[in-house]
Amino acid sequence: MSDNNYQGTPLLPKEVLHPFVAAYFSRKHIYQAACQNHGSPLWILESSVLKENARQFAAAFNHFFDKTSFYFAIKSNNHPEVSATLLESGFGLDVSSGAELQTALTLGANDIIFSGPGKTNEELGLAILHRDRTTLLLDSFGELERLKALVSRSDDINPVRVGIRLTTNPNGLWRKFGIIPEKLPTFWNQVKNLSTIQFKGLQFHSSWNLTPDRQIEFIMLLGNILNNMPEDFNQSIEFIDVGGGYWPGEGEWLQFAGTREGIAHKAMDKNLEPVETHYIIPATPIEKFAQTLFNAINKHIFPFVNCRICFEPGRWICHSAMHILFTIVDKKGHDLVITDAGTNAIGWERFETDYFPILNLSRSALQEKLCSVLGSLCTPHDVWGYTYFGNDIQVGDLLMIPCQGAYTYSLCQNFIKPLPGFVKI
Structure with a gap:
């Protein structure tokens, strides 16, 4: 706006x-x-609410997509009872550290995605050890090199499953995540012939979203990229993970100090007196979110790739x-x-x-x-x-x-x- x-x-x-x-x-x-x-x-913790949220979220996207997977972002609420309840609802788990990965393994999760920058060798080693339950989302060329050094020839029989995280914004603090899309052909050339590491898909994350606008923008960009990638790359894609950041349907509720007006008020050294007036930034209902994402993916992605679409809700599920x-x-x-x-x-x-x-x-x-x-x-x-x-x-x-x-x-x-x-x- x-x-x-x-x-x-x-x-x-x-x-x-x-x-x-x-x-x-x-x-x-x-x-x-x-x-x-x-x-x-x-x-x-109201477990019935948690399960209903999971059901509603999955139903919204399954109404449009034929092949989906859902992974709860543990970082949004790391109490083990939350993840355990969502495993009962058929969700996988999205982890961002070795500690979270160990929690997921202890809980018996069989479908785990391991995302995030700066994975240590110990964290990569834990993922390798549990490769049958974990998909690694590689965050950089350096991480690929370290992973190559950690796997052994014996891993040919059971290669480590990996995806590639793409940078959604090459400027500012969000450039810490993933590789820029323009380098995807180079990354593919380095990973495609490895016998111990098997490429499975792509992931991106566009921060928290009250509307699907940022995701739509990147989906359009990704469609252009896939149009120019070699056929063997597109055929190897089994999943595209569109990340998380879905805002609960109530919208964002604010004190005056949290509004644009309040921030300007404070910058002018004016006192912010608490008042009974509250504010709201509306959010897109998840059903509308799902329809909008489907329309974009159907138009820009599916002409090149027939794959499963994955989602990483956190806040929307546990809020x-x-x-x-x-x-x-x-x-x-x-x-x-x-x-x-x-x-x-x-x-x-x-x-x-x-x-x-x-x-x-x-x-x-x-x-x-x-x-x-x-x-x-x-x-x-x-x-x-x-x-x-x-x-x-x-x-x-x-x-x-x-x-x-x-x-x-x-x-x-x-x-x-x-x-x-x-x-x-």
């Missing part, structure tokens, strides 16, 4: 927010019982399946409370810019009130939010922030306070 057409960040309508909150209040007895049994603070609960331990004023949990539980200062409703399960009401809800860490940036839903707030009240399953638990850290407990329901 050009600045000339920018009309400001849309407001989050109460017609969207209030039903969202009401749905969780209707289940408050379940969350309260979990805390009574397991203490506060507490992470709650709404996990919630964090904590208790008020101090009330320092009518508009300031302190909780028994600190934001070390999520690992970053998320709620200074992102908005998620705080629900007072002890005094539920579809009324949002101003109150700074802060954690118990020795830092002023220990913020849960500036409002809560309820008719009052007092010491001992149990609060919940729903939809905290993505890029929170994986980032938690033992900073000052111990980490919350965990329970799967």
